[in-house]
Amino acid sequence: MSNIVQAPVINGEGYQLTQLDKVIGLARSKSLWPLPFATSCCGIAFMATMASTYDLARFGSERPSFSPRQADMLMVMGTIAKKMGPVLRQVYEQMAEPRWVIAVGACATSGGVFDTYSVLQGIDKVIPVDVYVPGCPPRPEQILDGVMKLQELVKNEPMRRRNSPEYKALLASYGIVVN
Numbered sequence: 025m026s027n028i029v030q031a032p033v034i035n036g037e038g039y040q041l042t043q044l045d046k047v048i049g050l051a052r053s054k055s056l057w058p059l060p061f062a063t064s065c066c067g068i069a070f071m072a073t074m075a076s077t078y079d080l081a082r083f084g085s086e087r088p089s090f091s092p093r094q095a096d097m098l099m100v101m102g103t104i105a106k107k108m109g110p111v112l113r114q115v116y117e118q119m120a121e122p123r124w125v126i127a128v129g130a131c132a133t134s135g136g137v138f139d140t141y142s143v144l145q146g147i148d149k150v151i152p153v154d155v156y157v158p159g160c161p162p163r164p165e166q167i168l169d170g171v172m173k174l175q176e177l178v179k180n181e182p183m184r185r186r187n188s189p190e191y192k193a194l195l196a197s198y199g200i201v202v203n
């Protein structure tokens with residue numbers, strides 16, 4: 025285990041000590057279950073990322089969930105109309121903590137080329153985002169890179185972060201109340 029857990033490790037005869045935070049972070053990072061929220065063309069790039077050539081399963085994320093309660097990595101792909109904003113937020117709110125969000129592609133990140141009255145200019149107007157993947161559409165390699173960046177964040181996230189005043193303030197800034 026000392027080869028894979030990036031944490032202070034104390035080895036002894038028949039035992040090994042490390043930090044619980046690091047072990048849990050490692051386990052979480054290698055078993056992120058995606059919830060694909062795909063509205064348009066970037067969703068096709070996600071399908072390619074799941075298929076055999078790029079094989080998202082190699083990263084422990086082979087199980088897409090269409091139930092928010094059984095997913096912890098919300099992947100938003102495609103143009104999000106302002107009318108869809110409340111729906112996206114409801115999906116996010118239905119996910120259990122800890123939950124993470126990737127904005128895949130220019131549209132989810134910033135509205136992309138659709139600088140118009142009807143399109144949300146980035147999903148971070150309605151929910152917090154952890155990783156942004158650029159491109160129109162991003163190649164599957166870029167989506168994999170985004171997942172790997174998220175894995176790094178997850179691996180190093182302290183267990184107490186979700187109960188911290190800073191995290192609650194972040195959610196409160198989106199009008200999301202934590203019980």
Ligand code: SF4
Pocket residue numbers: 064065066067101102103129130131132136159160161162
């Ligand atoms: S970023 Fe480009 S490819 Fe992706 S949904 Fe928007 S228009 Fe389509």
